[in-house]
Amino acid sequence: MVISEPNIVSTSLPTIHLDLLRAENDTESKKLLSACRTQGFFYLDLTSDPELCKLWEGMLARMKDYFEQPLEVKMQDARGSHNYGYIPVGTEPGPKPETKDGYETLKFSRREFLKGSADLTTAVCSEADYFFSYIKHAHAITIMILERLSTQLGLTGSSRFEADHADPGPSLSTLVLLHYPKHNDSTAPTNVGHLKHTDISTLTLVLAEQWGLQFLSPDTNRWEFLEPRPGHAIVNVGDFLRFKSGGELASIVHRVIPLKERQDEDRYSIVYLIRTNDDVSFNDSTGKTWTAKEWHDFKYDVFKSPTTLDAKGQILTAMMEKNDRMVVREGIASG
Numbered sequence: 275m276v277i278s279e280p281n282i283v284s285t286s287l288p289t290i291h292l293d294l295l296r297a298e299n300d301t302e303s304k305k306l307l308s309a310c311r312t313q314g315f316f317y318l319d320l321t322s323d324p325e326l327c328k329l330w331e332g333m334l335a336r337m338k339d340y341f342e343q344p345l346e347v348k349m350q351d352a353r354g355s356h357n358y359g360y361i362p363v364g365t366e367p368g369p370k371p372e373t374k375d376g377y378e379t380l381k382f383s384r385r386e387f388l389k390g391s392a393d394l395t396t397a398v399c400s401e402a403d404y405f406f407s408y409i410k411h412a413h414a415i416t417i418m419i420l421e422r423l424s425t426q427l428g429l430t431g432s433s434r435f436e437a438d439h440a441d442p443g444p445s446l447s448t449l450v451l452l453h454y455p456k457h458n459d460s461t462a463p464t465n466v467g468h469l470k471h472t473d474i475s476t477l478t479l480v481l482a483e484q485w486g487l488q489f490l491s492p493d494t495n496r497w498e499f500l501e502p503r504p505g506h507a508i509v510n511v512g513d514f515l516r517f518k519s520g521g522e523l524a525s526i527v528h529r530v531i532p533l534k535e536r537q538d539e540d541r542y543s544i545v546y547l548i549r550t551n552d553d554v555s556f557n558d559s560t561g562k563t564w565t566a567k568e569w570h571d572f573k574y575d576v577f578k579s580p581t582t583l584d585a586k587g588q589i590l591t592a593m594m595e596k597n598d599r600m601v602v603r604e605g606i607a608s609g
């Protein structure tokens with residue numbers, strides 16, 4: 275069982291500096307491309323942007339207040355949607371066969387942001403503008419990363435990655451606020467972490483202060499923890515960018531598990547998933563054509579019932595992994 279193996283901490287992720295990327299520094303953009311090709315993950319140093327770091331702090335305070343409320347209150351925000359509203363702990367399988375997931379989430383979709391109001395019931399609705407201002411920042415940063423990658427790859431016009439994200443969309447870009455409650459009693463926890471997967475996104479921007487995130491290292495073929503670093507986001511390539519780049523950029527398998535047998539502190543993560551517009555199409559690595567919305571909807575069904583809908587794990591990990599080992603990257607005919 276991986277959880278009881280000695281913990282391995284990754285030492286391979288590069289750090290990309292937000293200010294240098296913003297300034298269109300060519301060396302930094304090359305470093306970015308190299309990270310997306312090889313590791314699929316990198317640290318993004320945000321310390322040059324104090325406003326953003328302050329937003330992070332403010333969101334954490336609001337998340338703590340929100341998730342502390344009784345379940346009945348939070349359930350008033352449940353909408354049965356993948357893109358907005360509250361979802362309680364344990365609705366999907368966990369990382370171990372006999373477990374369910376160990377997180378509750380509150381989601382704000384970018385659609386709500388563009389519309390100017392969140393479809394929520396509880397008092398958190400009055401805080402929506404705060405989360406919306408983060409969506410604005412996170413969206414601008416991820417678009418800028420796509421611009422740098424497109425330039426480095428020599429893409430022009432409508433084949434540039436950012437072109438697939440042009441407003442007004444529609445798209446399913448979403449801010450997901452996650453809380454992994456700590457385990458209190460001494461019995462074996464049944465709600466644990468986050469199932470292994472690749473992301474239904476173009477890029478994912480993650481802010482988290484506690485340990486737990488692991489990736490299946492393409493260098494070592496092992497599960498490695500990604501150390502949380504103050505003032506740094508962790509960014510990863512998602513399925514859409516992998517498929518759109520014809521397999522050139524790597525959407526790497528990851529999951530969340532406690533550092534020890536049990537989660538001994540509450541874990542909070544702030545995850546922005548930028549997604550291509552709904553009607554953008556691409557081929558997966560078997561040559562099958564999907565629109566972004568079809569891939570999104572099908573993969574969310576797979577998250578709920580991986581063993582029935584995706585027995586070979588092809589969708590969950592986007593054909594990147596078999597039996598906890600990386601599958602050698604193969605080219606994909608571009609869609």
Ligand SMILES: O=C(O)CCC(=O)C(=O)O
Pocket residue numbers: 450452468473478480482487528529530543545
């Ligand atoms: O909680 C985290 O740190 C990451 C969660 C994740 O992988 C996801 O939401 O796609």
Ligand SMILES: [Fe+2]
Pocket residue numbers: 471472473478528
């Ligand atoms: Fe993820």
